[in-house]
Amino acid sequence: MDLLNTLVEKGLRRETPTREEALAVLATSDDELLDVVAAAGKVRRAWFGRRVKLNYLVNLKSGLCPEDCSYCSQRLGSTSGILKYTWLKPEQAAAAAGAGVAGGAKRVCLVASGRGPTDRDVERVSQTIAAIKEEHQDVEICACLGLLSDGQAERLKDAGANAYNHNLNTSEATYGDITTTHTYADRVSTVRQAQAAGMSACSGLIAGMGESDEDLVDVVFSLRELDPDSVPVNFLIPIEGTPLAGDWNLTPQRCLRILAMVRFVCPDVEVRLAGGREIHLRTLQPLALNLANSIFLGDYLTTEGQAGKDDLAMIADAGFEVEGTDTTTLPAHRADAAAAGCGGHGGEGGGCGPCGDAAPADAVPGEAVPARAAAGATVAAPAGTRESHADLVAVRRRGAGTDLPPNA
């Protein structure tokens, strides 16, 4: 296909595809799917070889959030029956992080529910970072605490945070359909604050919330402009007790097309296969390793992932290798820019929650579809028409906040 040859050449040159090319990837047929994966796989291997970076989530504070993100089981009014607990002590968080590191993780993601941290919360997280780094000097720490106030990004950086996650989640046009308590602009602002403070920015999306192809391309192009170093791609986990619990719109094939499109638009960025991979890609998970160069090991924030040992077996069986701490994840041009303190962001400096724990599904039958979809944009499938795999969704009952060992 001329399209795929063009996209590979652009990916190898770090050149942005056109919107039409990105949309065309999402519109490819199932007959073309393996060609799409192979083409995007060339770009992935050019920048990241066959390495897979493992990341480990530690939910520092679970549930009881005053925000109303529709996809999130920790939201205001959620009846999801998830674990609810306040801040873990630094030593508790360090123990959970240690399990992830022992399982092969080189980055630990410290996540807390809430709109954003107080200065006292930043101090707690700083103590937690110190406790983890005392045991594991080489581990990368990513903080994910929600919207930041002035000075907080700098304090986290000074405390040893290497990265900050705050996801854009969906297009600016549909943002108000999924969350009303904060804005898309708030999220962009926090990513920029993290970049300005010299932290590596992590910002991604959630697919499967009833968005159109145009919305997906919009958010991925916005991410390219924002230029984070890592882009987690979440597939909505439709958790019972959230407004999107009935939204089963994704197929394994669509998930692969979305990942391929993200790889073509963000060729040299750490693309992370995040929440929802087990329930939406199912037996096609290994194919996604040709597109993403990073995954979460083990469990998510409020739901359980597949066993950590199965993650490792999948990586080995598919012919990939776990990235060690002696290897720099990012290509040299990007890593050098970060080390120079400019981050490659032209002088500009992601939310909490769905860092690996997206809970959305396509719109419930009979409910209004998002405005953009209703306006005639291309939609993957009529809302809620895909087969439910709710039996594959398990609320997390082990690890942080429990007496049971974590899955890593």
Ligand code: SF4
């Ligand atoms: S995503 Fe974050 S801000 Fe939104 S409801 Fe969940 S925990 Fe709260």
